[in-house]
């Protein structure tokens with residue numbers, strides 16, 4: 001029997017409420033009190049804006065705030081998730097080098113503040129779609145370490161049944177639409193997801209503040225593709241609630257942004273839609289920029305967000321990452337701008353957490369990744385019939401390798 005790729009229809013999808021997700025996330029930290037802490041953002045350093053005044057008539061631009069309030073639970077959850085992603089990627093690197101993970105594999109280390117910051121500014125009814133560097137979002141949207149690692153290892157228990165691998169993680173029940181290998185292709189698809197939100201929200205007479213949005217992410221390399229600008233155009237014409245996020249990690253596939261982009265100010269490249277540049281290594285600034293971008297998008301439609309970040313590993317596992325940049329450059333960023341170390345320092349400095357508390361979280365995360373990886377390794381490979389399932393919606397007859405090798409499927 002052939003099964004659908006997507007589990008459940010939109011009507012039957014189970015969307016975990018923000019409250020439930022927060023409870024789940026914070027369950028382990030329940031002993032921490034919920035005091036609110038204030039963080040001042042140096043707006044001069046953390047943000048830059050592109051405001052095409054000619055196209056902003058009737059738009060009330062408030063911009064991100066310079067003071068952000070967060071509870072200890074929220075900060076711990078942010079720290080924990082960034083540490084989990086960092087550890088997950090370290091073990092992915094080891095598993096790749098041990099030849100247990102095959103094929104393409106793109107690691108997210110260095111960029112964690114982006115997916116975690118966005119995740120804290122959204123709820124799970126908002127959609128997210130990204131490129132192939134997708135492990136971080138899969139974990140943020142509630143994917144377990146076990147199912148995410150199993151996917152990379154090609155196991156039946158993987159989030160895409162072991163058939164997608166590193167580049168094709170999905171969590172449709174939490175509105176994470178992958179994991180896309182064709183550079184830039186996810187951007188118009190993201191505009192489509194946002195169009196669906198605006199359509200359904202209108203049918204349901206939703207209030208502006210309850211409307212759902214889509215975060216569509218792409219890289220600095222992808223930013224030069226024509227389809228990005230086609231998506232910008234349609235989104236602006238139709239006031240689609242989409243946040244186009246250009247994750248600027250300074251390099252494409254072995255090419256620096258200066259060599260590939262005539263303008264590296266990606267936040268200005270929607271000439272008729274506003275843009276925000278944000279320091280992508282500062283999770284509190286990313287969170288606030290994403291929060292405001294969502295608020296803007298709910299009212300006025302598309303906006304561009306450019307978090308400037310850095311990737312520590314090569315483009316993919318087949319790229320050592322030091323032929324087009326120096327080891328010193330990578331180390332300099334790691335030592336001075338690392339997003340996890342920065343949040344840690346701020347939390348300790350403001351007396352929110354002690355070094356020991358954060359160390360304990362690091363140890364928990366290490367254990368979680370270790371156990372999830374062991375379970376993933378022990379899981380079976382997909383059964384043979386999976387090879388031809390999820391290919392087309394049936395009933396169908398699919399030809400095998402020769403004319404007389406036929407497979408027939410029915411729903």
Ligand SMILES: Cc1ncc(C[n+]2csc(CCOP(=O)(O)OP(=O)(O)O)c2C)c(N)n1
Nearest residue numbers: 133181182183219220221222249251252253
């Ligand atoms: C349409 C298309 N062209 C080329 C490729 C090969 N390719 C894969 S990743 C990549 C570079 C993309 O760089 P960027 O958008 O900056 O993303 P990053 O890898 O830095 O996250 C290229 C050229 C592809 N997958 N799809």
Ligand SMILES: [Mg+2]
Nearest residue numbers: 219220251252
């Ligand atoms: Mg890039």
